[in-house]
Amino acid sequence: MKTAITLSLGFLVALTLCGRAAGQDLQFPKTVEAGRAFSVPTTGSGKATLYVVGPTQVLRREVSLGENIAFARGEMANAGHYTAFLTGSSTATADFDVTPVSQPSSISFLAKPSRLAVDLPNGISGVAYVFDVFRNLILQPTPVSFQLSGANSAVQVQKVETKNGVAWVKMNSATRSGPAQFEAEAGGVVDKRVIEQVPGDPCNLRMTARADGDRVALETDPVRDCSGNPVPDGTIISFTESYNGETSTVDAPLKRGVAKTDLPAYKGATITVAAGVVMGNEIRWQ
Amino acid sequence: MKKTVFRKLKALKWTALLGCIFAGLLLMGADEPAVHVEAVDASSPRELEQQTQEAVVRDYLLAWQTLDHAMGANQTDLLDATFVGVAKEKLADAIREQQKAGIQTHYIDRSHDLKLVFYSPEGLSIQLLDTVEYDVQLVDHDKVQATQHVRTRYVAVLSPTEVRWKVRIFQAEAQ
Numbered sequence: 001m002k003t004a005i006t007l008s009l010g011f012l013v014a015l016t017l018c019g020r021a022a023g024q025d026l027q028f029p030k031t032v033e034a035g036r037a038f039s040v041p042t043t044g045s046g047k048a049t050l051y052v053v054g055p056t057q058v059l060r061r062e063v064s065l066g067e068n069i070a071f072a073r074g075e076m077a078n079a080g081h082y083t084a085f086l087t088g089s090s091t092a093t094a095d096f097d098v099t100p101v102s103q104p105s106s107i108s109f110l111a112k113p114s115r116l117a118v119d120l121p122n123g124i125s126g127v128a129y130v131f132d133v134f135r136n137l138i139l140q141p142t143p144v145s146f147q148l149s150g151a152n153s154a155v156q157v158q159k160v161e162t163k164n165g166v167a168w169v170k171m172n173s174a175t176r177s178g179p180a181q182f183e184a185e186a187g188g189v190v191d192k193r194v195i196e197q198v199p200g201d202p203c204n205l206r207m208t209a210r211a212d213g214d215r216v217a218l219e220t221d222p223v224r225d226c227s228g229n230p231v232p233d234g235t236i237i238s239f240t241e242s243y244n245g246e247t248s249t250v251d252a253p254l255k256r257g258v259a260k261t262d263l264p265a266y267k268g269a270t271i272t273v274a275a276g277v278v279m280g281n282e283i284r285w286q
Numbered sequence: 287m288k289k290t291v292f293r294k295l296k297a298l299k300w301t302a303l304l305g306c307i308f309a310g311l312l313l314m315g316a317d318e319p320a321v322h323v324e325a326v327d328a329s330s331p332r333e334l335e336q337q338t339q340e341a342v343v344r345d346y347l348l349a350w351q352t353l354d355h356a357m358g359a360n361q362t363d364l365l366d367a368t369f370v371g372v373a374k375e376k377l378a379d380a381i382r383e384q385q386k387a388g389i390q391t392h393y394i395d396r397s398h399d400l401k402l403v404f405y406s407p408e409g410l411s412i413q414l415l416d417t418v419e420y421d422v423q424l425v426d427h428d429k430v431q432a433t434q435h436v437r438t439r440y441v442a443v444l445s446p447t448e449v450r451w452k453v454r455i456f457q458a459e460a461q
Contacts, residue, residue, distance in 0.1 A: 060387035081458035097460035112408035125407035
């Protein structure tokens, strides 16, 4: 029993030695909007030191007890949780939060990819983080409008609310190739990116053949993708001739939308055309 | 009689001293923080692989250690290892404020309750919410002024860099 009492008393003394009594009252508002001026009343008399501590902002100030402690406009600018310590003859503490300004001031907008094929469903993604004037992430739901527009395609618009400061969308690439403007707008603040939409794989690849002495002259029709966009010049078209168990291939780049080549004219030879994995028509030379 | 009172006082003194050491250990913390991780939100646009999740959590917890070291030593360059962008800039500003004022702070994280809420479609950012408990200790001109236990929720956004995920946004949310 005596031991228990001794231990209890010991811990009481320990607590008294290790900590300090909060003899003073420090009444910070529970929340303050970032950048807003405010003041905190103090009681007592004499001098004390005020510390306001949060990972992203720290301040130390000598104060006169009994007077208001004034925080100027813009002084507490970083949103977050703060602990205030007032040390003098005794120590008082208070916790408070600085909240972001609700009006957006900037958007961190990530649009990917910067280049893609036309007519891809959900091929384009946009992610927007919305910040206030002090570069605090605005955590309350904020409407964001995403807009994708190109010269030859219909405008796509999606309106989304931020969740924990972020909004995202996925959009389809247009059926017509060319640059598209991808915008994110929140509270009148706009951030833009350019997405290059390029033709897709060739579609309905077709060639014709004609005799040219002891050779066969081969030429494709104008090569287009499935949406009718011309496939870019320089794209390699492969012509393959199979005859008597042997195969020979010629690669020819597209020039002004068509590819041309010639191959030896063997009666009974089979000639095929392809662009990458896309196969075209087949001709049997007679 | 006098001898008994003296013995009792002596016992009291030792118990008080041990109590102080125990309380000090509790406050300064030799232990790792308790960590609980909740799987990524189903509404997130990109699936999060287990390996990526582990890396993100590991690097985020490392960022808390870095924060404590950098704020305790008043060295902005220590932040480079785990922070980037606006988070690094704001923390570096706070360290410079500390240097001017002649103070240091320690952030000793006790527990993290993590929820991965957003993994961006292109894989360039991960957002997590952390209900964290930590002790903040204030040191003014090498003298410990006060220690306060804090429980709050942080919103953090991490981006991949060459070697690890780094914290780009680090902001406590009003409760």
